[in-house]
Amino acid sequence: MPYNIRGVKFMAIKRFEEIPHTADWSFRAFGEDLRALFENAAHALFALQGARAREHAPEIARVVAVSAIDYEALLVNWLTELLWLQESQRETYARFHIEALSPTGLRAQVFGAPLAHLDKIIKAVTYHNLEIKQTAEGWQATIVVDV
Amino acid sequence: MITKQNFERITDYIWQVPQNFRGDMRAPARLYASEELLEDALQDQSVEQLINTATLPGVVKYAISMPDIHQGYGFPIGGVVATQAPDGVISPGGVGYDINCGVRLLASHLRAEEIVRQIKDLATALYKNCPSGVGSEGSVPLNAKQLDDVLEQGSEWAVKNGYARRKDLQRTEEFGKMPGADAGAVSQRAKARGRDQLGTLGAGNHFIEVDHVAQVYDAQIAERLGLFSEQIVVQIHCGSRGLGHQVCTDYVNDFQRAVREYQIELPDRELVCAPLNSPEGQTYFQAMAASANFAFANRQVLAFHIRRSFEEVLAGIVKDFDLFQIYDIAHNMAKVEEHDIEGKRVKVCVHRKGATRAFGPGSDVLPDDLRDIGQPVLIPGSMGTASYVLIGTAASMAETFGSTCHGAGRVMSRAKAKKEVRGEKLREELAARGIVVRAGSMPGLAEEAPQAYKDVSRVVEVVHRAGIGRRVARLEPVAVIKG
Numbered sequence: 001m002p003y004n005i006r007g008v009k010f011m012a013i014k015r016f017e018e019i020p021h022t023a024d025w026s027f028r029a030f031g032e033d034l035r036a037l038f039e040n041a042a043h044a045l046f047a048l049q050g051a052r053a054r055e056h057a058p059e060i061a062r063v064v065a066v067s068a069i070d071y072e073a074l075l076v077n078w079l080t081e082l083l084w085l086q087e088s089q090r091e092t093y094a095r096f097h098i099e100a101l102s103p104t105g106l107r108a109q110v111f112g113a114p115l116a117h118l119d120k121i122i123k124a125v126t127y128h129n130l131e132i133k134q135t136a137e138g139w140q141a142t143i144v145v146d147v
Numbered sequence: 148m149i150t151k152q153n154f155e156r157i158t159d160y161i162w163q164v165p166q167n168f169r170g171d172m173r174a175p176a177r178l179y180a181s182e183e184l185l186e187d188a189l190q191d192q193s194v195e196q197l198i199n200t201a202t203l204p205g206v207v208k209y210a211i212s213m214p215d216i217h218q219g220y221g222f223p224i225g226g227v228v229a230t231q232a233p234d235g236v237i238s239p240g241g242v243g244y245d246i247n248c249g250v251r252l253l254a255s256h257l258r259a260e261e262i263v264r265q266i267k268d269l270a271t272a273l274y275k276n277c278p279s280g281v282g283s284e285g286s287v288p289l290n291a292k293q294l295d296d297v298l299e300q301g302s303e304w305a306v307k308n309g310y311a312r313r314k315d316l317q318r319t320e321e322f323g324k325m326p327g328a329d330a331g332a333v334s335q336r337a338k339a340r341g342r343d344q345l346g347t348l349g350a351g352n353h354f355i356e357v358d359h360v361a362q363v364y365d366a367q368i369a370e371r372l373g374l375f376s377e378q379i380v381v382q383i384h385c386g387s388r389g390l391g392h393q394v395c396t397d398y399v400n401d402f403q404r405a406v407r408e409y410q411i412e413l414p415d416r417e418l419v420c421a422p423l424n425s426p427e428g429q430t431y432f433q434a435m436a437a438s439a440n441f442a443f444a445n446r447q448v449l450a451f452h453i454r455r456s457f458e459e460v461l462a463g464i465v466k467d468f469d470l471f472q473i474y475d476i477a478h479n480m481a482k483v484e485e486h487d488i489e490g491k492r493v494k495v496c497v498h499r500k501g502a503t504r505a506f507g508p509g510s511d512v513l514p515d516d517l518r519d520i521g522q523p524v525l526i527p528g529s530m531g532t533a534s535y536v537l538i539g540t541a542a543s544m545a546e547t548f549g550s551t552c553h554g555a556g557r558v559m560s561r562a563k564a565k566k567e568v569r570g571e572k573l574r575e576e577l578a579a580r581g582i583v584v585r586a587g588s589m590p591g592l593a594e595e596a597p598q599a600y601k602d603v604s605r606v607v608e609v610v611h612r613a614g615i616g617r618r619v620a621r622l623e624p625v626a627v628i629k630g
């Protein structure tokens with residue numbers, strides 16, 4: 001639905017939606033281009049876990065670089081790298097800026113803060129039924145994660 | 148869309164999708180289920196996932212799933228696939244992320260009525276002494292050398308370091324130490340995730356549960372195992388924690404290239420695999436075995452804390468608060484085993500993903516005192532419901548590569564369970580039924596509500612009637628500890 005701020009029309013873009021899965025979690029991420037798709041999939045990862053940052057903590061910036069054999073594998077590796085940072089650094093991330101993206105490599109800056117709370121931890125990002133596809137609105141990917 | 152009409156009914160409890168159902172199948176796909184459980188399985192993608200596993204190169208006889216089948220990723224949960232060794236494939240996704248997730252059953256010499264007044268204190272002590280929940284750290288921090296020792300020695304490490312008794316190992320699958328484990332095949336990243344997690348329960352569907360033996364079905368076998376009516380016993384359900392998750396992640400990623408190299412076509416990228424005798428297959432097996440050893444040691448350290456908790460609460464109140472081990476089983480593992488197939492002894496790699504080894508009487512890999520009766524099998528139910536002790540049978544050896552079911556099996560998504568059930572209310576309901584709950588997360592508790600699972604009794608009924616596991620005893624919970 002379009003909304004209006006000071007006379008300028010914006011479109012509300014859905015970043016992701018949860019899809020029912022019997023045992024684990026599945027979500028569909030959206031993006032107007034592939035960069036946005038990858039960024040929005042990262043948002044989904046932290047939102048689904050109910051990640052909360054420590055209040056009033058200074059922002060932390062990290063550089064993430066991953067490689068893979070194709071876009072699908074790259075998406076898995078990108079999300080897996082963020083989970084690794086979450087666990088090893090005990091941080092959560094709220095902003096993602098993908099600086100470079102090709103079918104075999106990605107470089108990004110991610111911004112976050114020390115982790116205060118997780119409702120639920122995602123153990124791993126799977127390749128099950130993983131598909132990145134172009135739609136009339138942009139791009140979408142369906143991802144199943146192990147919880 | 149797969150329907151009931153696509154199945155051939157082999158017996159009352161065996162349903163088969165013929166190999167010609169799909170062009171890429173290399174064997175038929177078999178489902179052990181009652182008609183009702185088959186219909187449950189057709190509600191999601193479980194059966195399609197089962198059929199996908201029948202496409203794996205080297206699959207022997209048929210791909211199998213148990214009556215607790217539910218949708219997973221790659222393999223269905225409840226899947227058993229044996230591939231020809233040494234040139235058939237091994238699939239990291241066929242083992243899953245929680246390598247050697249399993250169940251341990253400890254038994255006391257106490258009757259439930261003797262400690263009725265102490266159950267709440269016992270639950271509190273268990274919750275305090277057994278680290279659980281998201282990001283929990285263990286009580287056994289390990290340096291790099293110690294972690295490598297755990298990875299290569301499993302429960303043996305726990306004996307050497309005072310966390311286990313030698314007798315515990317006799318009652319553990321593989322005697323608590325997987326052959327072929329190599330800490331060098333485990334990435335530094337996986338080791339970093341595991342270093343402070345030994346002796347932790349984790350979250351999700353993992354739990355510690357104090358039960359009483361509500362019914363004995365086979366008095367002779369129960370007596371041989373050390374079980375009696377109204378006895379207090381304790382179950383531990385957990386696995387290899389972040390270490391195992393990372394090992395699976397690493398190898399599913401590496402194998403994306405391997406399938407191209409070996410020109411293996413698959414219907415799902417999560418099924419990636421490599422020949423068992425290839426360098427990739429061998430390295431994964433070494434890493435998986437090392438992760439399995441971490442899980443055996445993890446359950447062993449938790450058992451140590453449980454024994455300590457019993458002593459803390461019950462010393463001076465009852466004469467004998469000791470706990471001895473009935474058995475410890477894995478339900479996410481790939482193992483090289485020998486089975487009789489069409490009159491020949493054949494070496495196969497058996498993937499059990501949410502399925503339990505259930506070796507029958509006479510198996511030479513069982514300890515001397517169990518060889519004549521078969522292997523104990525532990526089937527945990529959903530929270531607040533019954534669990535079962537079974538015994539392996541000759542039919543499980545003949546039909547299912549010595550395998551049976553592993554639990555209840557989900558029927559409701561976690562999101563739906565959280566919408567429909569409130570954790571606090573569930574805790575009150577369980578309390579009203581005399582079940583004490585200690586849990587770190589109420590939404591986490593809601594996700595594991597009993598109504599999100601199949602009725603474990605119906606699942607066990609099928610394996611019992613099909614003959615691939617025989618009922619020995621039913622356990623009912625008195626206290627549940629969750630992360």
